[in-house]
Amino acid sequence: MGNGIIGKPIPRPSRDAKVQAYLPSVVAGIGVTVKHFFKNTKELAFGQRNDPVLEAFDDGVTTISYPEQKRPYPERFRGVHRLTLREDGNPRCVACLCCSTACPAQCIHIVAGEYADADKKGWEKYPVSFVIDELRCIFCGYCVEACPCDAIRMDTGQHAVPYDSRDQFIYERETLMSFSDPSGRQLTENPKDDPARGHTPDRLKH
Amino acid sequence: MPNIKLDGREIPFMNGDTIIRAAHRAGIDVPHYCWHPGLSVAANCRMCLVEILPPPGQRAMRLDVLQWNGKEYVSTQKPKLQPACQIGCTDGMEVLSDSSPHVADARKTVQELLLLNHPVDCPICDQAGECRLQDYWLEHGRYKKRMHDDIVHKPKAVSFGPTIVYDAERCIVCTRCVRFVEEVAKDPVLEKRERGNLGEIFVAEGRQLDNNYTLMTEHVCPVGALTSKDFRFKARVWFLRSARTVCQGCATGCNAHLDFDPRNQRAYRHRPRDNEEINKYWMCDHGMLSYARAHEGRITEARVAGVATTVADALAEAKRRLTNPGTLAIVLSAEHASEDNFALVTLAKTYLGAGDFFLAGRAPGEADGVLMSADRNPNTAGAVQVASTTPPKPLADLVAGVSAGRYTHVLALGSEAALDGPAIAALSRAKGFVAISAHEGPIAKAAHVVLPACSWAEMDGTYVNAQDTPQRSQRAIHPQGDSRPGWEWVAVIAKELGFATPMRKLAELRRAMAAEPSASLPPKSIPAPPAE
């Protein structure tokens, strides 16, 4: 008995008269709440509010009134997805389904197709349909991690927009391709991940 | 039986076995690319190198090598490794495969060489997920790529024929496909050209890869060099699950895997299932592509007079049509499983008192002498067996009988039949024609009431092939639409007509089938697929 229990002993709260009497602690607690309330009320009324960004960690109210005020997001903020483009405007995506395999919410649906033109050799596969259900998406970013071609990114800096019907959350391929990163770029950041990188020697071209 | 010792484990072998074949039979995988149990030995991939210990009392064969120890080359020795696919077994032979560091080193090196000029375009490669290059890299490679030059570029997406696309960059020139077309398909249209890292497979001048076994070249290809145009880019293999089915293409009854996606309940392809007695390792193109019949031309809703309706309405109509039939003709189907046919025969003989059986099925084609039979129905033998004492007559007799008024009512199973337009019209002039059909076809066209039956992909069933071998086929996907297995429909009709039949469950039906001596060829158990 007793020898099998291993753990950090946590001291019991002391039960002195002050604690047991309850009322002193209540008074002290009310003092804290009252002080906070009036101090913050005064600062709000007198325009002594904190800067919500610079002083976000200080005492005082730092609420951001969202649509009017906005918090700067970190660069790695995961927003709505976008499909990056190639130079010729086609999606970089090669429909390998790695993203939909990695997706824990199973919100990505892809139908693969094959380019008819001969010059697309090397990346002959492309998504005929690429659908993300932004309502199911949990914005974990696994799809971006899984993508071998840097074709899907979440760097749009946009939230999923609230809509009034569910089908509006179904983002089709064209919608996803129309997004850009905050600087307006629709191309990829990592051209080296192109499966068609390098060149085909003339000698071997069919 | 003589034994060899592989990594300390006793393995029996048969006379003439190579090490890799003995291991394969014992369920041990010696890594390999070019070796295939159904093909001749080429020994060109060098992946199956193993260390063979010298017989007791003899010196091992060792080679002088220079080994890089991180600073300089050191002169040392290592054993001479030998290909397991080439070396025959002798009793008491001791082989080290996974337990030898030299073998591990060799495998890693071979893997690196094979992948040296590989484009690593797994995202767009259909083989990804079942690719030997991926598997063995994970198992034996795990190195970082050391070559930073551009790879040797070779032709990509070359069409070899109507069914196959070739990618030379992914090819490791193991020549499995070359050997297959020569040895099994007996149509040597593929050959290898160039050497070293320029090597590639090509089709003979003026020819296409267009024999009846083209898809087998894709099947034997251990990497993604050959891909099937039918399956190309349709699905990723890691989403697919396999059901052990029997090919429905002909009476040979090739064992197959039906690969389907459980999420959307669609079948995507057939793969041959090894069965030494029936189809060995192969299937024909016709059979390989017959998986599509799981979805194509299906009847998934009940019909009355050709118009889709609810099951309840169709059953009511069927009951009205079949109550107090004058003379009832029963049509069995060579396409349906023995269970379906047996249920129908039981209902007809035991409850309805009908004794005239006819057999419907697909029209015969030509046998190709390799696998394909002339009879294009999977279960002709089974249907004939269950009818036993009253062998089914050809369908032409039924047409004549209905025209002549000898049969007023028809209860039919099946979809395909060798019936032309006038024959269909003649059949539909019967007073009542109730059909249980899985596919669109002449029978469904002629019938007044059509009940949607499950295809083979949606039900467990027994099929008896041309060699009278009963084989069981597993259910892959769920029944589509309102469809139910044929025997269930028979049981439902029996219930509608007021008969209590012992056909409530499949097990019950199979017990009844086993009790019927004429119909009870005990189905052979499905052989477990050998580990590749």
Added chain:
Amino acid sequence: MVKFIAEYQVLIFALVKILIMLGFFLNLAPVLVFVERRQAALIQDRVGPNRAVVKVPGFLLKGALATPALLAGVAVAALCFKFFPANPPETGVGRGFWMAELATLVLWSHALVLAGYVRVSGDAANPLEAALRDMRDPRWIFYTGGFLHLALGVLYGASSPANEAEVSKAFALGGPAALAGVLLLVAAYLGYRIPSGTVELRAAGLLHSIADALKFAFKEDFVPPKADKLLHSLGPLISLFPALVTYAIIPFGDALCFGTTNGALDVTKLAETASTVGACAEGQQAVSLQIADLNIGVLYLFAMGGTGIIGAALAGWSSDNKWSLLGGLRAASQMVSYEVAMGLSLVGAFMVYGTPRLGEMVRWQAENTWGIFVQPLAFFLFFAAAIAEQKRTPFDAPEGESEIIAGYFVEYSSFKFAMFYTGEYIELVTSSALLVTIFLGGWTMPFLHRDAVHVAFGDTVLLHSQMSHLVATLLGVGIFFGKVLSMSFFQIFLRWTLPRFRYDQIMAFGWKFMLPAVIANIVLTGLLVLGASSAGPSVASGLRLAADATGFIVIGASAFLAVKFARLLLSPVERARFTSSGVAARVGRVGRTPETPMQA
């Protein structure tokens, strides 16, 4: 008119009183909802509800804000113009002085508000605003205002007989003129500063309660399929009803004394003086400011409050939900338990006051001292029991979210839920009003009598200032509502401070502590009352002095709080600034937010 009033006076006065109380209580409920949310937010350093917006055309807002100021200014100017020539300086001086002070107050307070606005928004429309925005310490506006007040007072009070006439005249002229000028200036500035286009009006978030109420009204009213439809609908009604009827017996002011003509009450004759506390002079008729002065008094309140239990229990049972059933059971057992302690805690007060009538109780307190000083233990016990009766923190186990979602009203939505909610807040106000009436002197304030401010210690009169009976009574009404408001505020503070008791703790506290304590209080009070009544006159006068001393305590405490509050308002912002994360440190180094932030 007079005849009509005389005929239906009882009815009319009752209606007026009901309207006053209803207006106060019903409006206070949503206000308290807002207060509670705003408190919760500010205590947690958040802004809280302030998102509800009404888009008002600028001219409407201009009209609504500038017109009163304009009218007041014009009225003052007209008054000044009208009375100037004929107005003798003697009577005009006092008025003029106060007007000058008022003008000063309006000036600096508006300057302060304007400074606050431009400092928050940052956009200054003119150099004056820019100066206000950029001034280092806006407290100087207050200090300047205070200095001006003081200067005026000194100027007025320091007038020597030599220049008294000039000073008087200057004040008589300058006061109204200054006030009119300031008011007109305010009106003009409002007209100039409020934009003409659409203005998004937030009213500091007050609109949020209205938005919430609208939302409740338009939400789907869901009744669970297997609920008892009738009882499910009856539940909120039954729990709102007692909350609404209990305020009928709460007196919100002293009796008004009206004169009579022909023996009937005459509304136009309000007695200027009232004889003694609680009684009108001969020939006057009293109208008590209490909807119903029942002779059973506070017992009515317990009778009505007791029915609230049925509402909660019914709601919990009829919802066909195990959590609501648990909540209903908890509510029923808890309320029944605390009903006992609550009722018994007032027995001591009955003994001291000698009456169950609330009006009489307040009069006793006006004559002697506040109830809290004679029944301190009962005050705390009654307070605790009242909170438990309202099922509010720390006694809110019946709706304990962490265990049973929302307790007995889990299955209520739309306005039925709003009824529970409103009922809870009305109960809160009612209990505050009761506490104020029984223990905190009701409408009375120490030294404020029916017709005068009379500060005395024993027989020593320190200050005596006569005022009219009407003013004193209205002051009393204001004091009463002010006290109720403060008490409600305090209760809400309590809610944000205390964690919830466990259910067994609640029951144990109720039966094992509260009950013995109230019984002990009864015994003790009985002994003391007996002792005090049988003691000699020296003890009585000692008690008299002690009672006066409590008056000083109350006034002193109030003054202390007022000073503390003023100090808080005037304290500069001195935050302990620390940067605790990498981002903050980086932003702190750069000194600003990045140029092109990725903003959603």
